[in-house]
Amino acid sequence: MTAAPADLLIDRPAVSDGAALWRLAKDSKTLDLNSSYSYLLWCRDFAGTSVVARGADGEAVGFVTGYLRPDRPGTLLIWQxxxxxAHRGHGIAAALLDALTERLADEHGITDVETTITPGNTASERLFTSxxxxxxxxxxxxxxxxTDLFPDGPHDPEVLYRIGPLNPSTSH
Structure with missing residues (x-):
């Protein structure tokens, strides 16, 4: 498991984190930005399958949102x-992903992870490959x-990354 910097707390998101998650997504300049309302709902309805990193002041500095696929409950789909x-390059995303998958392997028996990545998003490609x-x-x-499935203008294709089965001896 990847260790986060010592001054970070990895936690479940709360509804009060919704605005911060929206800002982090907006400031990323790479994520598809959803409505602020959707981040509030996400923090309410999918807090159990998501994780947030908090700095020393308690503010969210990173997050991973996900859900268990209804037709494949052993698969965690990572949404964003x-x-x-200011906190990139310190292994926070990897630590969040490891902490979330470890928790969900224990709580729900997940064995697989899926995500989609647009071509050229090298940071995400590296994160999930590693x-x-x-x-x-x-x-x-x-x-x-x-690309042609997206109704709202030009959009890069979304490439599905399927990872699994996770090796239990390395995810704990």
Missing amino acids: VAVDA FAARHHARLTREVLFP
């Missing part, structure tokens, strides 16, 4: 990952949503 620009390697898990990629 964001870390504040996650798979760290957990000795198979990684496959395929286009899930091609």
Whole structure:
């Protein structure tokens, strides 16, 4: 498991974190920004499958949002990952991802992780490739949503990364 910097607390998000998660997503300049309302709902309805990193002042400096796939409850779909620009490069995203998957393996028996990444998002590509390697898990990629499926203008394709099964001896 990747260790976060000592002054960070990894926690479940609360509804009061919704605005901070929205700001982190907006400031990332790479994530598709959802409405502020959706981040509030996410922190209420999916707090159990999400995680936030808090700085010494208690403010959110990073997050991972996810949910268990209804048709595959052993699979965690990672929706978004964001870390504040001032805190990047310290392994926070990897520590959040490791902490979340460890918790959900214990609580729900997850064995697989999925996410989508647009081509050229090298930070996310590295994060999930290294996650798979760290957990000795198979990684496959395929286009899930091609460009022509998006109704709201030009959008890069979303490539599905499937990682699993996670090796229990390396995820604890």
